[in-house]
Amino acid sequence: MCVQFWCPLPCNYLAASMHYCMAANTISPAYTSLRCSECGYTDKKNRESQALFHCLSCGSIRITQT
């Protein structure tokens, strides 16, 4: 999905786009932690604290051990 978003061409730019993808994931790991795994809703308010995720869309609660 990430590769397709970055590059519509499947061949020459694939390696570069994958590098971009990995870099983006490395830089902003917090983004994925803000995304509800149940419904996909993403909001920084979903994360009430470092250890508690509470989705404002579907109400899903997830405890995160760090």
Ligand SMILES: [Zn+2]
């Ligand atoms: Zn949710």
